Amino acid sequence: MLGLGTLTRKVFGTPNDRKVKSTRPIVAKINALEAEFRALTDQQIKDRTQALSERAQLGESLDALLPEAFANCREAARRALGLRAFDVQLMGGIFLHQGNIAEMKTGEGKTLMATLPAYLNALAGKGVHIVTVNDYLAKRDADWMSKVYGALGLTTGVVYPYQPDDEKRAAYRADITYATNNELGFDYLRDNMKSSKEEMAQRGHFFAIVDEVDSILIDEARTPLIISGPSEDRSDLYTAIDKLIPGLTEEHFKLDEKTRSVTYTDEGNEFIEGLVIEAGLLPEGQNLYDPESTTVVHHVTQALRAHKLFHKDQHYIVRDGEVMLIDEFTGRMMRGRRLSDGLHQAIEAKEGVAIQPENMTLASVTFQNYFRLYAKLAGMTGTASTEADEFREIYGLGVVEVPTNKPVARKDEHDQVYRTAREKFEGIVQSIKEAHETGQPMLVGTTSIEKSEYLSDLLKQAGIPHNVLNARQHEQEAQIVADAGKFGAVTIATNMAGRGTDIQLGGNVEMKVLEALAVDPEANPDDLRARIEAEHAEEKAKVIAAGGLFVLATERHESRRIDNQLRGRSGRQGDPGRSSFFLSLEDDLMRIFGSERLDSVLSKLGMKEGEAIVHPWVNKSLEKAQAKVEGRNFDIRKQLLKFDDVMNDQRKAIFGQRLEIMESEDLSEIVQDMRHQVAEDLVDQYLPPKTYADQWDGAGLAEALRESLALDLPVAEWVDEEGVDQDVIRERIEEASDRLMAEKLAAFGPETMRNIEKQVLLQTIDTKWREHLLRLEHLRSVVGFRGYAQRDPLAEYKTEGFQLFESMLNSLRQDVSKRLSQIRPLSEEEQRTMMQQYLDQQRALAGQATPVAGDAPVDAPNPEAVAGFDENDPATWGNPGRNDPCPCGSGQKFKHCHGRLT
Structure with missing residues (x-):
């Protein structure tokens, strides 16, 4: 007797069957148009693209344009490549356009299928990204499919590592852009470290089609993308500690291969402590349990992981004196990718190769949060149904199995x-x-x-x-x-x-x-x-x-x-x-x-x-074991995402603020508000509300104003005035601050001052964000221990992360106000000193000796100064751009000379 579920499926079909069935009328419409599009000339195919694009940009829905667009694209591909898309490829293309994952067996033509929805969505004029797993495929597919897009009158770009900036910007401005997931993520982070909108590469996140979607959005999503910069070099400590690890025996550590973790046992802790003290890596009278020993503890832990969890020719290879990681899912080398938190350096010490300096995080994002930036996301692969729950829960993507063209x-x-x-x-x-x-x-x-x-x-x-x-x-x-x-x-x-x-x-x-x-x-x-x-x-x-x-x-x-x-x-x-x-x-x-x-x-x-x-039973028991591992890995990714979501809200706020600053012509109001807020905070600190005047610290406030806003004001006298209150003093400080900035505006000129404000704001935001990321990393590494006190680590991370963010914003206001209050034009003497330093530097670069006493003086290059230029009157300087030659005739760029920030 048939079960109820089986009977229902027989009568109504599976949900997947119903989705496939729903596309058949659309496929029939596309096929009905084939003869009409076959009759078009090559130019008429391009003209049809233009007409469809105009209709899309006038507000006609892409769904309404789909049959004509797919028919046009199929005909262009037939002429350009000799390949005519099968009906199942049209179905797959429809599912991609609807924002699904199309699961198609290997060899069913996913690369060609992607051209259909890519072309349709490119008509909106906002750019389409096709994401591949490696640079070879990005270049190959872009080269191959650009023939189709070219026949349709669209442009194709490809993004790859170490690409010149101009070429990269042009690639992103193409109608269709091929790139790897890594490069897209890194470009997003790099863009949000740029100092002007013109330097940014990406132009938005409209629609992406992810090839091998399971590999990119599932397998690689456990590791966030991080852009880092070098920090202090501790290679000697790595080498010294690495020499101690081979002395450990099995009783000294506990290895858990299920969770890929290794820890010291009590005997191991005592043993390694003895070795560390013997090697002179801990000062006399200090042990591993002292708070001052955290750095050494971190190093001995990472050295143990490097030796027991990471194996040569499985997790990494050594090539040209460099430790290169191997992608466990594709078996490829991941050039330029490094393990964080000192683990890569520990492996380098183990293998006896040159130890690269540790890095500090400058910017980071997870693949989950990067790909959720897109207004619409789609994917294609041969294997996605086993992870359908994760795709739906994390990305809101449905998985549809597309029938094969011929039976398997x-x-x-x-x-x-x-x-x-x-x-x-x-x-x-x-x-x-x-x-x-x-x-x-x-x-x-x-x-x-x-x-x-x-x-x-x-x-x-x-x-x-x-x-x-x-x-x-x-x-x-x-x-x-x-x-x-x-x-x-x-x-x-x-x-x-x-x-x-x-x-x-x-x-x-x-x-x-x-x-x-x-x-x-x-x-x-x-x-x-x-x-x-x-x-x-x-x-x-x-x-x-x-x-x-x-x-x-x-x-x-x-x-x-x-x-x-x-x-x-x-x-x-x-x-x-x-x-x-x-x-x-x-x-x-x-x-x-x-x-x-x-x-x-x-x-x-x-x-x-x-x-x-x-025996089939063996297969079943193995599949259960694999499903267990997949479930555990999903939990790891979900947990990573929950923590990254906290940072992601803050990241969006900061990146959005940066974009606004870069797009603004005049930031004077923003910096004035910051300055006034700093003044208000200082008044509240030294002249607390609801207190008497004899409890106020006028001298302390005067000193703080000198330090923070470069103002020398008689605050102590104001405090002693009859009937004066905090609001009056705050207003006086704000007026004095505004006067000081008006003088700077007159000295530098409006355009230069606007540039200075923009650069100071961006530089300070970047510095503060980097420091904030480091604090969040430290918080993330210890917050797990709060679980032992019956407190939810995620809730604690959210609360403290928000407090850290507020503290960062306060600190940002103070730093921006302080730097802008202290800038001034250079004196003649300072300019001469700078010029001499510049010449000495140029001479040293050219391999010449620096002049010593007795050498003939060297004349500075002296192109003609701007007519009427007066060293002490910025009004005579004109309005040079920051990269234009300085009007004084020094031959330097303006930003390095009279327009220099001090």
Whole structure:
């Protein structure tokens, strides 16, 4: 008898079926327009874009324009690339436009599908971002799809690391911009450290399509993006403490692989304290438990983590004397990425390479909060349904499974579980040998570089030719993946997430054509392609006869999605294929999550050496273990996000304030309000409200005004006046402050003064924000301990974080008012001194000796001074820009000479 849920699904279909069904009428409309758009000339296709864009910007909804826009884009792609989007790709495009995640199997054409909603949303004129997992894919996709956008009359840009600023700004101003998630996040942070609107790269966050959305929004979301600057160098301390760690034994620390944490035991604390004192790293009479020892405690803790949790060739590699992290999800090197809080330095000390200085946070943001800036977000991947709850809860994204163009013909076998890793690898080599003898191409997935190289050695001993793709060979990535579908090919790869190059049976035609043209540039491309396509068809038929691509995984990953991504490399577009997972009880996942029960079961079954157990129950128990890990990781990300949300509200307030300041022409009112607020705070401090005059501290207030507002006022006399109150004194201070600033305005000139106010405000905001981030980091690191006192750490963090923010704003007002009150034009003597320092500096840079007594005096470069220029009368200086030559004729920029801030 059918259950109620099953019966309902049979009658009404699943929610996913209903969503797919709802797009069919729209797809039919697009198809009905195909003949009309096929009849258009190339120019008419561009004209249609112009017409659609005008309608969008006059207020017509993008939903109403969708059928025409999709039909136009499909026709442009057919002409530019020879690819006509299938109906399922149109469906996927509709789901993306609606702000969903489209789950499409590997090889179904996600890259082409993204052009449809990207084109439609670009008509609004606000820019569309297409987000990829690495720079290679961003450049490749931008280059490939720019042909489609160009045929439609749109511009395409690509953003990459270390890109010149002008080029980056132009890329963001294009209609469609391709970039990696990292670069987008970092550019957002960099933009909010710029000093003028013109220097900012990004122009807003309208619509983003995230490729490999699970990898970017789930896997990478555990780590925030941080822009940091160097702080003090403590490399000697790292090296000294690193020498002590090898002396520890297993009784000295407790390692928890489930939570990836390691701590000292009581014996370990005593032992390491003895070593630290013996090495002279703690002063006489001081122990590790003293408050003064926190730095040393931090270092010995990070050194322990570096040795016990981070392993070479798994978590990082050493290349050119540098420790480079490896992305656990994609197996790629993360150039330029460093672990924070001194952990990276501890690993550098362990590996004996040069220790880079520690960094202090200048700006940070999580991927969750960056991507929630977009008015509309969409994503595409082959594997998202296992994380549907997280996508909905964190990002408000629905997950829709898009049907495949052709039915999947891949055969997924049950897992094979061995007792030991040695037996497992023997079984893997045997399986590879058997498949290789039939010519069936194989993709062998491993979880680390170390294991990929170990398996490679075993295959060499067995005489099986193969390719290895891991972080060491990432430059040859596209070539190795393109060859993986050839007859008899064996490819070992660490984590295949987001490789971006399809494994095509018989090899990749495009790659073969490019190779042939590189060998013979004079050859006719059309003839070459025709010959290669004929050869390819022959080889593809042989591969299909051999059973298609065989994906063999040597271990299960913590996340089911990573396993599904590997499986999905086989069986693309209805091709035959096969997948199998080989496991052992010594694998990390099996060992950490419940292998004891399985071990006892296997022992009772009396398994022989080299024998594997294959049963659906094993698959189910493994999936439960993986679901547990995924749930724990989701909780970690949720907790990270809750804490970052506190900072995010403050970040938005500060970044919004900066933007307002950069856009404002005149900030005099803002700085006047700040100055008056400082005066009011000082009056309240030294002449408290509701107190008598004999309780007031007039001398203290006078001193504070000299310090904070550069005002020398007879406050003590005012205090003694008959009938005077706090409001009268405050008004007098405000008037005196306004007079002082009016004098500065006359001395510098209005334009210069406005520039000075803007720069002082921005510089002070940035400095204060950096200090605030550091305080929040320190608060975050200790607030967890409040849980022991039955207090909610998150609530405590929110309350204290808000208090710190208020304190920062008060401090900001004081600093801005103080700096603006103290600036003044330079005297002639100071200008001469500066000029001489400048010349000495230039001479030193040119490798010449600094002049000594007796040398002939050096004449300053002296271009013509502006006519009527008077050193002491700023009114005669004109209104030079900060980067214009100084009107005094010194040859320096105005900001370094008479316009200098002091």
